[in-house]
Amino acid sequence: MLTIYHNKMCSKSRQTLDLLQQTGEQVQVVEYLKQPPTADELKVILAKLNLKPQEVIRKGEKLYKEQFEGKEYSDDEWINIMAANPVLIERPIVVKGDKAVIGRPIENVQAIL
Template structure:
């Protein structure tokens, strides 16, 4: 089973979802703005990505610029900030087993299938 953390308003997320469906991949779609992962779930996904929380932040988002830019937080604090403000999570993220990839570009996720 493959999980995609998806935002339907994001063109890259829609393209990645379409690519996976075209490949016949069995999917669990998590609309993470509605069904937000916890800080612990985010930590597990980031471990699979091999990235730190700050590396998957959408720093162009207004909420980031207004509340978090130029401030320093621990990884644990960033995880909670992302859980509280899921719009800040880079998208889409695709997880299969112990591997994960960010769909930028969408074809990048094929590496973990």
């Protein structure tokens, strides 16, 4: 089972979903802007990515620039910020078992297929 944290408005996310659907494996699509992951779910995803919360923040987002840029937060605070503001979460994220990757570039996804 593959899970993609997907934003249908993002071309990279759509490309990644197409790639996953071509594998023949079952794909669970989570539209994370509509169904944001909880803080606990984010902790699990980050552990599978082997990344810190700050490494999956979309720093180009207007919200980030206006409210969070240049400020220091703990990992738990960043996780809570992402849970409350899912637009800040990098996309797409693909999870398979105990591993996950950010699908930018799309070649990253090949590593877990």
